[in-house]
Amino acid sequence: ECGCSFVLEGSGCYKANDLPGQQWFVYLDGASCEAPTPPSGSYWATYNETTGPAVDSCLVSEGDKVADSCCLGTGADLVPHEALKGGDSCFSLGPGLIPFSGCVGDGFAGYGENCVTDKAPFNAVDAAECGCSFVLEGSGCYKANDLPGQQWFVYLDGASCEAPTPPSGSYWATYNETTGPAVDSCLVSEGEKVADSCCLGTGADLVPHEALKGGDSCFSLGPGLIPFSGCVGDGVAGYGENCVTDKAPFNAADATECGCSFVLEGSGCYKANDLPGQQWFVYLDGASCEAPTPPSGSYWATYNETTGPAVDSCLVSEGETVADSCCLGTGADLVPHE
Numbered sequence: 185e186c187g188c189s190f191v192l193e194g195s196g197c198y199k200a201n202d203l204p205g206q207q208w209f210v211y212l213d214g215a216s217c218e219a220p221t222p223p224s225g226s227y228w229a230t231y232n233e234t235t236g237p238a239v240d241s242c243l244v245s246e247g248d249k250v251a252d253s254c255c256l257g258t259g260a261d262l263v264p265h266e267a268l269k270g271g272d273s274c275f276s277l278g279p280g281l282i283p284f285s286g287c288v289g290d291g292f293a294g295y296g297e298n299c300v301t302d303k304a305p306f307n308a309v310d311a312a313e314c315g316c317s318f319v320l321e322g323s324g325c326y327k328a329n330d331l332p333g334q335q336w337f338v339y340l341d342g343a344s345c346e347a348p349t350p351p352s353g354s355y356w357a358t359y360n361e362t363t364g365p366a367v368d369s370c371l372v373s374e375g376e377k378v379a380d381s382c383c384l385g386t387g388a389d390l391v392p393h394e395a396l397k398g399g400d401s402c403f404s405l406g407p408g409l410i411p412f413s414g415c416v417g418d419g420v421a422g423y424g425e426n427c428v429t430d431k432a433p434f435n436a437a438d439a440t441e442c443g444c445s446f447v448l449e450g451s452g453c454y455k456a457n458d459l460p461g462q463q464w465f466v467y468l469d470g471a472s473c474e475a476p477t478p479p480s481g482s483y484w485a486t487y488n489e490t491t492g493p494a495v496d497s498c499l500v501s502e503g504e505t506v507a508d509s510c511c512l513g514t515g516a517d518l519v520p521h522e
Contacts, residue, residue, distance in 0.1 A: 244327050252325045273307050282304045325339050357385070357453070364387030378465070410427040414438075416449055423448040436497075472514070475512045
């Protein structure tokens with residue numbers, strides 16, 4: 185880039201071109217060129233524009249994407265966002281200095297400057313909610329706005345924003361309210377339906393109900409902890425907390441039969457009741473509750489008593505009449521007599 189015809193790269197002593205009456209050598213101090221170690225997550229990279237500026241190829245317009253090396257150049261001062269965020273994506277660095285840094289999608293990190301809001305600090309869903317006029321979304325190194333005497337870059341760690349893979353069936357999604365809370369727009373009253381992304385946010389710990397149910401919809405997680413999770417209709421999943429019953433574990437028809445005072449029915453992500461230090465959500469998989477289509481004529485309906493039994497109210501003495509739903513329950517295998 186400097187237009188040189190004689191080029192050396194490396195570390196150590198090399199023979200250079202002589203001048204009349206002089207023998208020239210050059211020592212290349214590779215140790216002084218070691219790049220800084222990148223921190224985890226997104227970070228700023230700042231250069232002193234006088235004593236240790238970034239290379240000219242990095243000095244593009246604000247917002248332009250540049251080579252990752254521009255965020256790891258010799259002399260760069262690296263400042264991880266997590267060290268200053270305090271668990272909030274819309275945070276304050278001082279009077280009038282409000283940036284945004286957080287995940288805005290699966291594999292996408294977001295960043296914002298020149299933000300104007302009276303709510304900071306809080307956990308915003310994106311830079312727009314933080315009131316930012318300068319917005320970046322993606323992964324990699326970008327040119328940020330400079331401050332006097334400093335050249336600023338920002339590295340967006342999209343890899344750290346990969347959403348967890350949802351398990352099959354209904355599940356809980358829990359967040360650590362200090363180190364990795366849910367975004368503020370998800371923190372509504374218990375029982376309210378929220379965006380599905382609230383059950384799949386970065387840092388969420390996903391616990392499938394099937395792993396703990398043992399084939400029963402009204403089951404125990406320990407002394408005094410009895411939830412309900414099961415199908416309550418065609419395409420409708422049910423969930424219950426604060427359940428009081430001396431029959432658990434058993435396969436209840438709904439949360440009421442399980443004695444639950446907190447009941448949800450539907451499909452999608454809902455705000456559940458929190459535990460100390462944790463923010464809880466529950467995803468109800470209504471799609472897994474679709475009833476089988478009855479065949480024409482008479483038929484048998486069979487259930488696997490271990491992995492998908494009929495609800496207990498259907499398990500009466502042989503020959504007794506039961507609700508038609510007992511012959512169309514989720515998981516039933518229907519065999520037409522014809």
